[in-house]
Amino acid sequence: MRLTRSFLPTLKETPAEAQIASHRLMLRAGLVRQTSAGIYAWLPLGLRVLRNIEQIVREEQDAAGAQEMLMPTLQSAELWEKSGRYEDYGKEMLRIVDRHDRRMLYGPTNEEMITDLLQGSIKSYRELPQILYHIQWKFRDEVRPRFGVMRGREFLMKDAYSFDLDYASAVVSYRKMMLAYMRTFQRIDLKAIPMVADTGPIGGDLSHEFIVLASTGESQVFYDGDFENIDWVNSEFDYEKSGDLDAFYNQMTSMYAATEEKHDLTAWSTVPKERKREGRGIEVGHIFYFGTRYSKAMGMSVAGPDGAQIIPEMGSYGIGVSRLVGAVIEAKHDEAGIIWPDAIAPYRASILNLKQGDATCDTICEDLYAKLGGNAIYDDRTDRAGVKFNDADLIGLPWQIIVGPRGAANGMVELKRRATGERAEVSLDSVLAKIN
RNA sequence: CGGAGCGUAGCGCAGUCUGGUAGCGCAUCAGUCUGGGGGACUGAGGGUCGUGGGUUCGAAUCCCGCCGCUCCGACCA
Numbered sequence A: 001m002r003l004t005r006s007f008l009p010t011l012k013e014t015p016a017e018a019q020i021a022s023h024r025l026m027l028r029a030g031l032v033r034q035t036s037a038g039i040y041a042w043l044p045l046g047l048r049v050l051r052n053i054e055q056i057v058r059e060e061q062d063a064a065g066a067q068e069m070l071m072p073t074l075q076s077a078e079l080w081e082k083s084g085r086y087e088d089y090g091k092e093m094l095r096i097v098d099r100h101d102r103r104m105l106y107g108p109t110n111e112e113m114i115t116d117l118l119q120g121s122i123k124s125y126r127e128l129p130q131i132l133y134h135i136q137w138k139f140r141d142e143v144r145p146r147f148g149v150m151r152g153r154e155f156l157m158k159d160a161y162s163f164d165l166d167y168a169s170a171v172v173s174y175r176k177m178m179l180a181y182m183r184t185f186q187r188i189d190l191k192a193i194p195m196v197a198d199t200g201p202i203g204g205d206l207s208h209e210f211i212v213l214a215s216t217g218e219s220q221v222f223y224d225g226d227f228e229n230i231d232w233v234n235s236e237f238d239y240e241k242s243g244d245l246d247a248f249y250n251q252m253t254s255m256y257a258a259t260e261e262k263h264d265l266t267a268w269s270t271v272p273k274e275r276k277r278e279g280r281g282i283e284v285g286h287i288f289y290f291g292t293r294y295s296k297a298m299g300m301s302v303a304g305p306d307g308a309q310i311i312p313e314m315g316s317y318g319i320g321v322s323r324l325v326g327a328v329i330e331a332k333h334d335e336a337g338i339i340w341p342d343a344i345a346p347y348r349a350s351i352l353n354l355k356q357g358d359a360t361c362d363t364i365c366e367d368l369y370a371k372l373g374g375n376a377i378y379d380d381r382t383d384r385a386g387v388k389f390n391d392a393d394l395i396g397l398p399w400q401i402i403v404g405p406r407g408a409a410n411g412m413v414e415l416k417r418r419a420t421g422e423r424a425e426v427s428l429d430s431v432l433a434k435i436n
Numbered sequence B: 001c002g003g004a005g006c007g008u009a010g011c012g013c014a015g016u017c018u019g020g021u022a023g024c025g026c027a028u029c030a031g032u033c034u035g036g037g038g039g040a041c042u043g044a045g046g047g048u049c050g051u052g053g054g055u056u057c058g059a060a061u062c063c064c065g066c067c068g069c070u071c072c073g074a075c076c077a
Helices: A021-028 A044-063 A077-083 A111-121 A167-187 A225-229 A242-254 A293-297 A321-331 A359-371 A385-395 A428-435
Strands: A032-036 A039-042 A074-076 A094-097 A103-106 A130-139 A154-164 A192-196 A206-213 A219-224 A257-259 A276-291 A313-320 A349-353 A376-379 A399-403 A412-417 A423-427
Touching: A021 A032, A021 A321, A039 A044, A044 A130, A044 A154, A044 A167, A044 A321, A074 A077, A077 A103, A077 A111, A077 A293, A111 A130, A111 A154, A111 A293, A111 A313, A130 A167, A154 A167, A154 A321, A167 A192, A167 A206, A167 A242, A167 A276, A167 A313, A192 A219, A192 A257, A192 A276, A206 A321, A219 A225, A225 A276, A276 A293, A276 A321, A293 A313, A313 A321, A349 A359, A349 A385, A359 A376, A359 A399, A359 A428, A376 A385, A399 A428, A412 A428, A423 A428
Parallel strands: A349 A376, A349 A399
Antiparallel strands: A032 A039, A074 A103, A094 A103, A130 A154, A154 A313, A192 A206, A206 A276, A219 A257, A219 A276, A276 A313, A399 A412, A412 A423
16 A cells, blocks of 8 residues: 555544553544444454454454354344333434334344244254354443444444253363464554453343453453463364363363452462552453343254254353454554554555655665555655654554665665664565565 | 543644633745755635534623533443
8 A cells, every 4th residue: 555545644643532552542543533423434454453353353253163143233223122121222323213113123132033034944953052152233322422433333343142951061162262363463462461350231140241451441350371471373282172171171160250240359368479460451352151031032953863942052152342442542652652462463564665756765665565565554654764664563564674875886775673673784585585 | 421621723732710702833826046855935825713502892711501523431343
């Protein structure tokens, strides 16, 4: 992407409404613009990050055996009346009336819909278990939206739903999702810790929320630092081996982790001092087992081997995809701007032409840009070097290739790593080798 | 939902108390000089002062209604 032809509106000054780092930086780096309270337009650069995160979530869901589908944003009120939540959900639910006076709503979640869908098509115990998910926009009419995309009203969420024949099988699905979550967050370079949670308006009795430490978090959290040292992505756990899932789950639950409400001082005191982690936490994911609550309400049952009807045991599993963009920035930024993890960065590198119009600099930059394919932002503006350095730091791509007349004369450029600030004079070939 | 505040150029703000027909910085456009961490100079463009009504010779300014946005608290993926 050439900056002179791109819509990447960076801001030197911070808009007055942005209170926290991630919100401030998302506006300044041209990732999003607010269009109404708690509702954001994703600009080209922000969308690329959102898509990258979405893709990691998708790959890990698929790896765990979940199947992707896509349900609508608009739902019929009737569906929710069956479960009783049409009344219970209250003002958080955005209710809409269509031209025929039919009561609709903009979905805040999809338990009713998915259950109703499967109810019509799954009739035998042989067709279970199933785990289905979709990545779709949701709307919750928060009384007080704030913190940019971290607590917007409209948000992109991955929600998965499991259907099993019995409790033991439902627990297996639950553990698969938990493992998928640990892998997902690690790939996004976040330390998200599962904590036993209250089940909230969805109901149920087995529930964990995944929390990332950040000063703007909504609640105080406590956990064992050992969580941070486990490599889930390269671990040996196999989703299809129940022994592996048991071992995984035992490992998870053997380490201390709790939100304020569930904090147990006695158990906390057994954690060695150097491993204690404490601070505010942002919830980035939540998993629930809630038994037959929705299957029963929506009239879903399957024939068992003996002909008797079985009401499936369900669970649901959410990840706040758009919220993660904010959460990552909260965790990865400095005074100058964002520091994107490699896995979700919108591009790999910025190419800074420090002297646009200088034949050597231009040639080198064009050459690098062509060879990096669609993986770089080329700052081909005629602005001064300082402007380019500041914008590059703000946007926060992992690498900066600095092309100035000094080095260019010798065929050398400077390569800077955004995260560490390290710079080195290198040849063109080695730049490409390093970045591609 | 309780409490508070703000709406003036793309962004950040002054002007409102004490009414006289809109200003500053940054950004934008043209040009010149510059050229390794938001450069300098010259010139230019851009505003129904959120909106509707009222008071007044005259309203960004005073009064009333409405809308939008934000902050604190309760709530919350």
